[in-house]
Amino acid sequence: MILQDRFRSLVKEYQGLVYSIAFGILLDAQDALDATQETFTKAFEEPRFLDDGFNRKAWLVRVARNQAFNARRSLVRRLRSLMRYAGLSWAAETTSVEEEIIRAETRQELTAVLESLDDDEREIIGLRFAAELSYEEIAAELGIKIGTVMSRLSRAKRKIGMALEEVEPS
């Protein structure tokens, strides 16, 4: 049970990071919750996760990104989106979760800002602002050059700015 308690304390420490990265990519509270659960299930099965010298943040960021992109591709998610689009609710969907994990206004603002971006741009914005990684860390994480990181970030920021300018008059 000591290990269980230790794992719980690590979940509490990193759940915000993992959830915000997943939400930044998926823009859906329920999907982000699923991805967070999957990420920590993998962490639970990772033998090094409880080791003191293990770089948990880097590992969790990578797994959270992978889980979020897997979720984007999943058939269940597409079916859920289709049903939502058709005005039907998903049986396993818990609306209270959406209300409780992130405050509604924060969620709506983030969604409004990020929905105009494509996957790559959302990912890099998430790494920069949700995970608060440096340019070097992002470059290492994505396996690209720092210059590419900067240009992608700049393009994403420009896009966000443009999107907001279009919305503001109304």
Next chain:
Amino acid sequence: MNEQNLQDLFRSARQDASASKTLTDAVMHCVDPAPETTPAAVLRAVARNFVWAFAVLLVCAAIGSLLTQAAGEMSAAMHPDFPPAGLLSQRSGIGDVSLEPDVVAVFDMKPSFSFLEILARAVLPLSFHLLAAWFLLATVGISVSANDRLEQRSAV
């Protein structure tokens, strides 16, 4: 919106998610062990699974039997004279192996079975029986709890 606003938005989202007990509980629910792992609890769970599986087995088997019976009746209605009565009477004689030409002609007229008939006569009843057997095998089982895995890992 500037960079600071976006930073604040994500920080706010992170803080909300970090403080969410719902999220912690949802995550821990995926990795928590079963609440009871004593032998008696395991036996109770197996017995409960068995009762459930057996009930489904009975229902599936009953549906399969009904379908088999219906298929037999349907077959009799569609092919009332198969095998031909003439052939049966000819073959009833002891040691009588030679058939008259008209009887051979009747014997050669094999009844044709439509796809739907094959489905109704064989595939559906059989699939229900197979479903029943699969359900029985699949439902009665015990999985190793997450706690056991964690304990094993800590022992290593």
